[in-house]
Amino acid sequence: MRIAIALAQIYGVFAQLPVSPVAYLPAESLAAGYRVIAELSTGWRGATLPFVREQAWEIRREVVYPKGAALYIEGVLGEIAVWQGTRLLFVGRQPWVWVPLVGAGRAELLLSGSNGGIGGGIYLLAQADTLGWPAEPWPSESLRPCAGQVPSTTMEEVLSIEALREVGAAGACIAVPSLPPARVRRALSKEKCLCQGKPSAPKARVESFSPVLLVALLGVIGGASWLFPALGSIRWRGFFSPLPVNFLEAAVGLVVALLVSWGVLGTADVRLWVLFWVYLGVEGAFLSAQGLSLHWAWQSWEGLWLLGLGVRLLRPEAFWIVAGVAWLLRAGWITLRVPSFAYLCLAEYFFYLLLLFS
Numbered sequence: 001m002r003i004a005i006a007l008a009q010i011y012g013v014f015a016q017l018p019v020s021p022v023a024y025l026p027a028e029s030l031a032a033g034y035r036v037i038a039e040l041s042t043g044w045r046g047a048t049l050p051f052v053r054e055q056a057w058e059i060r061r062e063v064v065y066p067k068g069a070a071l072y073i074e075g076v077l078g079e080i081a082v083w084q085g086t087r088l089l090f091v092g093r094q095p096w097v098w099v100p101l102v103g104a105g106r107a108e109l110l111l112s113g114s115n116g117g118i119g120g121g122i123y124l125l126a127q128a129d130t131l132g133w134p135a136e137p138w139p140s141e142s143l144r145p146c147a148g149q150v151p152s153t154t155m156e157e158v159l160s161i162e163a164l165r166e167v168g169a170a171g172a173c174i175a176v177p178s179l180p181p182a183r184v185r186r187a188l189s190k191e192k193c194l195c196q197g198k199p200s201a202p203k204a205r206v207e208s209f210s211p212v213l214l215v216a217l218l219g220v221i222g223g224a225s226w227l228f229p230a231l232g233s234i235r236w237r238g239f240f241s242p243l244p245v246n247f248l249e250a251a252v253g254l255v256v257a258l259l260v261s262w263g264v265l266g267t268a269d270v271r272l273w274v275l276f277w278v279y280l281g282v283e284g285a286f287l288s289a290q291g292l293s294l295h296w297a298w299q300s301w302e303g304l305w306l307l308g309l310g311v312r313l314l315r316p317e318a319f320w321i322v323a324g325v326a327w328l329l330r331a332g333w334i335t336l337r338v339p340s341f342a343y344l345c346l347a348e349y350f351f352y353l354l355l356l357f358s
Helices: 002-015 027-031 161-166 182-188 211-227 229-237 247-266 270-289 302-314 316-337 341-357
Strands: 023-025 034-039 051-065 070-074 076-084 087-092 096-100 105-118 122-127 135-137 173-176 193-196
Touching (some): 161 182, 247 302
Antiparallel strands (some): 034 122
16 A cells, blocks of 8 residues: 555656645635635645655745735645745644735745645635635544544555555544545545544453363362362462461462463463562562561462452453452552562562553
């Protein structure tokens, strides 16, 4: 598609075709009797309309104009400055520019800007009784801000109706970095939803997992608790205080915790699951240094895994909320026993944010 856009722009250099067969003028300009007496979208020294430049740009040409004429530029992207000779007529950032020219006769016009361009047309207007160039009111409705996860476009794609038609699924909104030219908005008004600005960051979603996986994990939990009754006690009492376990019970308990935590957390975000277990190791060493059992790091999560399994099965859309509340409850309870644990929790949350926005 980018190749097609480039070919179309090259074709425009040689063919010198108008950007749009219709001039979209401000409604108040039409009401005041202004008409297009000349279409100035071609013949400029510099870039060929429509164009976008990420660096500084300028185009210039000489025009002959009557008294009371105005220069109209539609589809402006970024900031633009308009000069008539050495006189600065306008500088600013808006989707269209309407400026009266000084005097009458012949003058050189210079348009310049940076990181932007012109996606619509350039016209010479005057209060005339003749019909002039075909004109319609400029579509004054503004685009709503983007919300949610929507496909985004580049500034070059904003100039192409075909490129925007290919972006995103049918009926989905498209995030555009700036207001598209009127010709593009008119062509897509009935088939595409356009919104302006950066699309929102995708929200983390969690799909419900297979009931077969739930049965398998519950079987692992039940089997381990039947073989080692101490593991059954940990599931209900381990949240409040560490319980003594022998080497075999600790090994089996850790294996079960790895499997269940994978089913609850790893199937939703494997990176977060890895971070979780890295920090459990750090927490275990920290608790041991405070004179508590290092096994409390995994024992305090045992009861919460059952809650996670239930939420993943019944209300997966609420999983991250419940997970956050469970993390805060556990962190708050351990902090009551070991106040300095709060620093470790802040470090864990910091790394979680880095992971979330990476």
